Amino acid sequence: MLTGTTIYKQHLFKTPAALDLLESSLLTLAKEKGWQLEAWAVFSNHYHFVARSAAGAQNLKNLVDHLHSETARELNKLVNKPGRVVWFNYWDTKLTFEKSYLARLNYVHQNPVKHGLVPIANQYRWGSAAWFERTATPAMVRTIYSFKTDAVKVLDDF
Numbered sequence: 001m002l003t004g005t006t007i008y009k010q011h012l013f014k015t016p017a018a019l020d021l022l023e024s025s026l027l028t029l030a031k032e033k034g035w036q037l038e039a040w041a042v043f044s045n046h047y048h049f050v051a052r053s054a055a056g057a058q059n060l061k062n063l064v065d066h067l068h069s070e071t072a073r074e075l076n077k078l079v080n081k082p083g084r085v086v087w088f089n090y091w092d093t094k095l096t097f098e099k100s101y102l103a104r105l106n107y108v109h110q111n112p113v114k115h116g117l118v119p120i121a122n123q124y125r126w127g128s129a130a131w132f133e134r135t136a137t138p139a140m141v142r143t144i145y146s147f148k149t150d151a152v153k154v155l156d157d158f
Contacts, residue, residue, distance in 0.1 A: 039108035
């Protein structure tokens, strides 16, 4: 699981176009670099994702460095601020216990609700909940959504 944040937690990706840029870059680069996203949510000043590496995947640092440089450059073009620093840092956690992994999947899917952006996670346009509900079996959706997230330790004070 990975969380990335903008410099000084500034809301730099605050327009639909900027959020589209961040989400599409994340989805495209993850696939190109051999990472299968299982949950994601992107916001104006941070993002979360849970991913699994395929055989031969590039290392996670390479993915994040590429994501941050590409999205910073493109965002700065959109707002005519070349060279502006966009990203601060990221934190990743290797998930090795099944219950922890499943709780974090739910946490990321539900994160737009936690931040008060939507009442139901699948209504958030820049997250994976709607995709997950369309592609997973009903039993899998019920199982993942049954995991409590209140004990999940994630840097998320945005």
